[in-house]
Amino acid sequence: MTSHASAEMLSAYLDQQLVAREARELEEHLETCSQCHVRLEGLRKVIDNLRSIHELSPPSTLQQAVVRRIALTDEPPGLLDRFEQGLSLLNRQNPILAMFGVVIALVLFIYLFSYNLKLHENQNSTIPVIFQDPPAAIADIAAGTRLVVADRSLVWSAEGYWLEEGIDVGAVSHSLEIDSSAGSELLAAHPKLAEVAALGRAAVINIEGDVIRLE
């Protein structure tokens, strides 16, 4: 060793972390280099001082404080956490059963997802819109007649009621004054609706959910 020893070398030497050859070379160097020797002794003193420090005991009230704090702030694990924990535990204890469980869960998920999708499609395709107390004058409307009422597209069904196309049931609730300007436009655009209005009973058309109410 020609130059001075690094702090890393000296520190590792004190921890007996040097390989035999490195330790021997360092010891030879230390015999002739007072500067490195002083530094080594300084480091040794630091270590001795650190190791002479007595560990503190935590305050006796600390455990109670911890328990109290947990009771105040900690929330019980949610459903997903419990599922995840259970799966993780099962995975460690019985990986085959865990894999089987995952497959079952996946199949169930796909089934429910597709069922929901189908339901959604149904909701968005054709929804029956029923006139409450339908006037006789509209009973002979030809099947397939289309009518747009307050942005809702209606089709007169062969079964004798209006079907709504492409609109979610819960999303629309309109009230239209027949004698308002918008109502007049609507009646002008849709003669069949005008026929209803002409009966004098359709002063207001309320569309609520899947029901068109004539008042």
Next chain:
Amino acid sequence: MAAIMAATSAATSLSSNPDLDLATRHRYGDPKAFEEVYSRYAQMIFNLAYRMSGKPEEAEDLTQEIFLRIHRHLARFNGRSALKTWVYRVTLNHCRSKLGRRHYPTQPLADENDGEGVNLVDESRDPEDLALARDASRQISLALRQVKPVFREAVVLRDLQGLSYDEIAEILEVRVGTVRSRIARGRDRLRVVLEKSS
């Protein structure tokens, strides 16, 4: 309760890892499991928090928060490392995030009585030794505050917690060579500070 005990019993009987069993018991709501974790690690956490913060009262707050974290996350302990290693990581991560740089003074705090009201040295020693030990303890505690946190962590884990280089490397998630370097730099900084102060 019977279901919890049955599930816990089933779980523990299948595992050969006592740390994992402890986490499993906690997961199933066995309060004794957390009590055991507390009794195992309270002193270690408190001392580490004290050495990182430099103040006993702050160490107490930190220890409470760390146990809160442990209580929340112990169920997720996967047994890949020893529970002790995991607890050390939780402790250091919390100290780092909570204390930040502002709590690492680079100059000694002359108006602070380090460890005031806390027993820092073994009281059973003879009075002269005790006085010297107290003085040395106070000096080294003050000097530790002047060491950068990254080096201080390594020194505290090695010389105060008595961990091996391999254990420290696992806790800090660095290579052993890095641990060796950090310990050396921390100790050398302490040497300089102590030599200046004497």
